[in-house]
Amino acid sequence: MVEVARNDGGRVELALLLRRLTVELDAVGERFAKPHGLGRTDVRAVIAIMDATRRGEPLTAGGLGAAVGLSSASVTALVDRLERAGHVHRVRDATDRRRVVLQMSEASMAAGAAFFGGLQRELVAAMDGFSDDDLDSVRRWLTAMTEVVVAHR
Amino acid sequence: MVEVARNDGGRVELALLLRRLTVELDAVGERFAKPHGLGRTDVRAVIAIMDATRRGEPLTAGGLGAAVGLSSASVTALVDRLERAGHVHRVRDATDRRRVVLQMSEASMAAGAAFFGGLQRELVAAMDGFSDDDLDSVRRWLTAMTEVVVAHR
DNA sequence: CCGAATGTCTCGATGACCGAGAGGTTAGGG
DNA sequence: CCCTAACCTCTCGGTCATCGAGACATTCGG
Incomplete structure (x- = not known):
């Protein structure tokens, strides 16, 4: 893995960053689940x-x-x-x-919106430091990665 | 959600794309687990x-x-x-x-490398259509998103 | 009106998980 | 050298999520 990371322009690193992010998002799910008894x-x-x-x-x-x-x-x-x-x-x-x-139920809808909506707002806010071109690159990248993952069997 | 998507420059859409991708990656994990009895x-x-x-x-x-x-x-x-x-x-x-x-075990190491290594190679290959600038934007974005997620309590 | 298809639920079994505690191992002070 | 405290793993008993098979109610086509 490390030895591949020489001449790939950091592409493998991106794959690892993505994995890290999914792991952390998973953890967020658990932080929501626990207190709600889910x-x-x-x-x-x-x-x-x-x-x-x-x-x-x-x-x-x-x-x-x-x-x-x-x-x-x-x-x-x-x-x-x-x-x-x-x-x-x-x-x-x-x-x-x-x-x-x-x-x-109304209450749970509100709780979910507060938790995940809050996270979403924070994510969107963190995108302020990115230009439209940056975000367009990200969008194309996410789309491409999703296609690969979906096609992978 | 949809109603927020007007003047955010597609930022919310990116959050949703990310969620979609994590869901699909999750599914990949299950496709690996099943046949291996895990x-x-x-x-x-x-x-x-x-x-x-x-x-x-x-x-x-x-x-x-x-x-x-x-x-x-x-x-x-x-x-x-x-x-x-x-x-x-x-x-x-x-x-x-x-x-x-x-x-x-040797065998399982090999099986894991074949499966996840294969996916990683496909992901890396799919990044060929992206410029170094594109990928740098993605890297900064992934890093920023991970920070937000980690900090979110 | 009858039989096949459909959507949900009940039952019994299986397996993943946890809390509490047993058993063996190490390190440090008399 | 021994004793004790701390540590690491495993065993036991119980709880809960999940499944397969099949029961029950409802709908739909002939």
Whole structure:
């Protein structure tokens, strides 16, 4: 690894920086989860539900399972946990009464917005020191890296 | 979120791109874990052991626990699993015989290098389309973002 | 109206994790 | 040389997240 870092123009270093950043972002997730009595999966679930709600396409139990990669049995247990903790409500869909749509509670929506929204604002603020050209480079880079990662099997 | 995206020069979009990328990188970890009979934690452990070994400071059981945030009991179980699967060996430290240092097996080292090294090569290759200035912008940005994330409590 | 498809939940089993504490090892002071 | 405190790892018992299989309710097409 180190020995490769000679004539690559620092490209390997960027890969390592990226890994470091993802590790730290992971840690942030845990710092959010702990005080709220949530586990890893629960945070992913909450984020998925909030994202879907914001998109105006509320998640169903099944959709949540697909989103976070859980079996139906696990989704039931997961939603039980989140509901018991007051983070989501189960609501029977009016048009298809087999389905259960998940709604975030006001309080949890606010808590999530405060935590992650706060982080996002800090990140955006830290971008003030960058020119539009800088940020455009970053955007293209992030897009390229994501494509590689998605394609990697 | 969307409504903030008007006059920020795409900064929020970058934050979302970053999140997308971390999610995909997470998925890569799982694609590595599954076929090798490993769990989430196991992969983190293997990476920690490989990193430490490369640094020339082999991890002990206790060090591994600190690195991945597990109790000593869990570390024992974790190392049991990895050892049973043939990924690591327990070796009593010669100078301090209380300690157990962990060594990756040749085979697993090779498998890890093939998988993650391969991904790294693809990432580096995808950076060919970027100028040195581009990459310098990216480097500064990654560094700045990491600082924000680390500082966020 | 009936059967197949669909969405969610229940049950029992498995495995990862933790807290408490046992057991062996080292270092330092009488 | 021994005793004790500190240290590192492992064992034990319990808790919780997850899964596979299948039950139950609902919808949809013929």
